[in-house]
Amino acid sequence: MKVQLTSPLDMHLHLRQDDMLKKVAPFSAKYFSGALIMPNTIPPITTKELLLEYKKAILDATKDFTFTPYMSLFFQNYDKKFLQEIKNEIVSIKLYPAGITTNSQNGVSKIDIDEIGDTLQAMSELEIVLNIHGESNGFVMDREKEFLPIYEVLAQNFPKLKIVMEHITTKESATLLEKYDNLYATITLHHLFITLDDVAGGLLRPHLFCKPIAKRPEDKEALLHLALNAHPKVMFGSDSAPHPKSKKEAPGCAAGVFSAPVILPLLAQLFEKHNKLENLQAFISDNAQKIYNITPPKKVIALEKKAMQIKNEYEGIVPFMAGETIEWSVQ
Ligand code: NCD
Numbered sequence: 001m002k003v004q005l006t007s008p009l010d011m012h013l014h015l016r017q018d019d020m021l022k023k024v025a026p027f028s029a030k031y032f033s034g035a036l037i038m039p040n041t042i043p044p045i046t047t048k049e050l051l052l053e054y055k056k057a058i059l060d061a062t063k064d065f066t067f068t069p070y071m072s073l074f075f076q077n078y079d080k081k082f083l084q085e086i087k088n089e090i091v092s093i094k095l096y097p098a099g100i101t102t103n104s105q106n107g108v109s110k111i112d113i114d115e116i117g118d119t120l121q122a123m124s125e126l127e128i129v130l131n132i133h134g135e136s137n138g139f140v141m142d143r144e145k146e147f148l149p150i151y152e153v154l155a156q157n158f159p160k161l162k163i164v165m166e167h168i169t170t171k172e173s174a175t176l177l178e179k180y181d182n183l184y185a186t187i188t189l190h191h192l193f194i195t196l197d198d199v200a201g202g203l204l205r206p207h208l209f210c211k212p213i214a215k216r217p218e219d220k221e222a223l224l225h226l227a228l229n230a231h232p233k234v235m236f237g238s239d240s241a242p243h244p245k246s247k248k249e250a251p252g253c254a255a256g257v258f259s260a261p262v263i264l265p266l267l268a269q270l271f272e273k274h275n276k277l278e279n280l281q282a283f284i285s286d287n288a289q290k291i292y293n294i295t296p297p298k299k300v301i302a303l304e305k306k307a308m309q310i311k312n313e314y315e316g317i318v319p320f321m322a323g324e325t326i327e328w329s330v331q
Pocket residue numbers: 014040101102133209210211212239241242255256257
């Protein structure tokens with residue numbers, strides 16, 4: 001059995017910087033036609049200089065491949081003139097609540113219209129997409145649910161602003177998606193495969209620890225329903241977030257799952273298992289092209305149902321499902 005995917009897109013990707021960037025970027029660039037690059041670097045991407053410098057570093061690290069880095073700015077209050085100037089270099093701005101995840105110390109401490117409304121209005125007028133890491137600072141299992149009222153306020157007040165709920169993990173988020181025309185979502189690979197039980201129900205699995213934390217079986221089912229049916233408001237975004245092994249296998253484990261090298265075979269396996277292979281193209285590319293209004297370079301990836309063993313490490317970084325044998329591989 002085989003499937004061909006045209007111009008796969010990863011609409012939520014952490015590529016890091018320097019040596020780590022050089023190590024991990026080829027895994028995405030080899031299989032994907034483009035990706036939305038997260039701006040939670042050190043320092044975060046908040047100026048045109050930083051943005052262009054980062055884009056150049058990514059292009060250098062991926063020069064052997066046809067790959068478009070779609071750039072995103074780290075949310076802070078920006079004036080409209082600046083946004084107008086940078087508009088052609090970015091597709092979106094990513095908002096992190098302050099301190100909620102890796103390198104988000106400079107995020108927004110109070111997400112309300114009085115504080116950030118002018119920037120959101122300017123984004124809306126300039127048709128810049130808003131990506132949000134939607135978690136409160138409450139109890140870890142409730143953070144995403146507690147954030148939903150903020151999505152509602154933003155969606156209501158800025159009906160023309162496209163808002164992407166990043167890496168959704170709950171059935172409540174899946175439901176909210178239907179309530180506002182301007183809400184969209186990304187879903188990761190790992191949240192389609194695991195629940196909290198896989199992370200902490202048996203032996204503790206640090207390589208499955210990420211933000212937002214994987215939730216309950218019924219939440220995973222809701223995400224599967226959206227992804228397998230390629231709901232038109234939903235896109236694939238891996239949230240592949242590499243950390244050195246020493247930061248993962250540590251008393252304080254960094255949040256992030258490194259999935260970049262194994263995404264397409266695992267998605268093919270999952271969609272085939274549910275008899276939905278025909279919907280994978282929309283989930284992995286077509287929906288994102290429409291939502292972001294982008295046309296990535298053409299790149300065809302052929303996958304076949306042929307067993308493959310995932311390596312224990314790629315460039316010293318432990319991937320999702322390390323060491324496991326899976327049913328599909330890239331041809
Ligand atoms: C991401 C990272 O390491 O940059 N970590 C994660 O657990 N997903 C940040 C993020 O997207 O939350």
